[in-house]
Amino acid sequence: MSSLRVVLLLLVIATSTVLHVVPLLAVALVKVAVPARGVRRGCNAVLTAIAESWIGLNNLLWDRCSGARITATGLEQVRPDGHYLVLANHQAWVDILVLQKLFNRRIPLLRFFLKRELVWVPLLGLAWWALDFPFMGRHTRAQIARNPALGRRDMEATRRACEKFRDIPVAIMNFVEGTRFTGDKHARQASPYRHLLKPRSGGVAYVLDAMGDSLHGILDVTIAYPGGRPSMVDLMSGRVREVRVSVRVRPLPTDVPRAGDESDRATRARFQQWLNALWEEKDMEMARLLGQGGAPA
Template identity: 65%
Template sequence: MLPLRLALISLLIAANTVLHVVPLLSIAVVKALLPSNRLRLASNPLLTGLAESWIGVNNWMMDRFTRTRVSLQEDAPLQADGHYLVLANHQSWVDILVLQKVFNRRIPLLRFFLKRQLFWVPLLGLAWWALDFPFMGRYTRKQIARHPELAMRDIEATRRACEKFRAIPVAIMNFVEGTRFTPAKHATQGAPYRYLLKPKSGGVAFVLDAMGKGLHALLDVTIAYPGGRPSMMDLLADRIPEVRVHVRQRPIPEELLHGDYQDDRAFRARFQQWMNGLWWEKDEDMTRLLPD
């Protein structure tokens, strides 16, 4: 029965994707041909509406075909027209579906910073491009050491994306650990946290610098799986009994909105201290959300 179940769900997901992405791309082409920025901005609600409809159908399928229960704690008055920076810990690709289930149509469409290679994912890559998701090189330290100009490419891509985001309600999503948590990565890093990897502050700093006061709040999201870290296959096979999510709304410190993270060592130290403090609290939240 499991192979039949997986085939059926996969077929429904593919059909939902095609039905939404094809008209989305058609509107994106028309948007690109429009003669004025005002008209292009006016087309954005159509694009985001299609994306939110696609997510809504996926959420319906998650409710219909799995018994996964999302237990949500919120310390945040959410706004569908808000301007948010959303930070979360990262353990599984399931995290993205959980975030979409929690936030769809309750805050602006979540926009992720994506690896440039994901542009080539069939249909979805073009859809992310049409929705102005920024694509990043995410170069390694060795690559940047050999070619320092590569570091500026991602910084400029961040700035270009944030310029577009200033004009629309937005929720900029960042998994600041930079990769999914595994015990092996945790051990290699020597991370001081029990359940988390070390946060990487640079991307957050660049977004705050580029957006300035265009963001009105930080949504700090903690995702915990009492049954253990799941895979996407676990979700499709209905092997995730519960997901626990805690959402805190935090102010963005005024003194961190503008600063030279790359070249000002004192500012970088203050910024990293702030991020590390958030992560210590998140680790405590994970301890509370998970069973002993």
């Protein structure tokens, strides 16, 4: 019965995706063909409305079919016309659905930094492109050291995306750890945090350098699963009972390294220290959320 439930849900989601992506792409083509500022603004509003409708249907399926309850604090601080950088820990693909469930129409549409390869995902890749999601490479520091052009390409992609976002309310989403938490990754990193991987400062610094003067603040989001890290199948099968989320609005840091300026190592070090301190607080918040009847991740 559980397998049948998952199949039916997948069919509904697939049908909804097709019905939303087709008009989304039509509007995106108009935006590309007529680059006038007024036309772009009108198209952006329509594209956002279509995306929020698609997320809204997914949220309805969550309410009716998953049985999972979200306990969240801090949502009263956010606003739908704000400009935010959203920073969250990353444990499972379900995190994305949790964020969309909480923030749809409460803040501007979440735009995620995506791996460049995801542009080839059927339908969704085109939808993300139409909505101006930034596509970036995932390069290690060693790879960038060997070929600095890789880092410059990512900085340019971030700059172009941020220029588009200056004219509209936006919430730019960044999973700062760069990958989902697992015990193996935690051990390989020798992470100093009990529930988190080490934060990466590069993407956060790029956005703050490009958009800091137009952002209202940082949304610090902590996601915890008292029953353990779930899969999408767990969620659709009704095996996720509760999700706990803490939302905090934080001021922007005052000391941000300029993108591409490798010479100012002192500023970069201070910025990494600021992010590490934020992650220490997030680790304690994770412990608090999981301590309410839950086990560590």
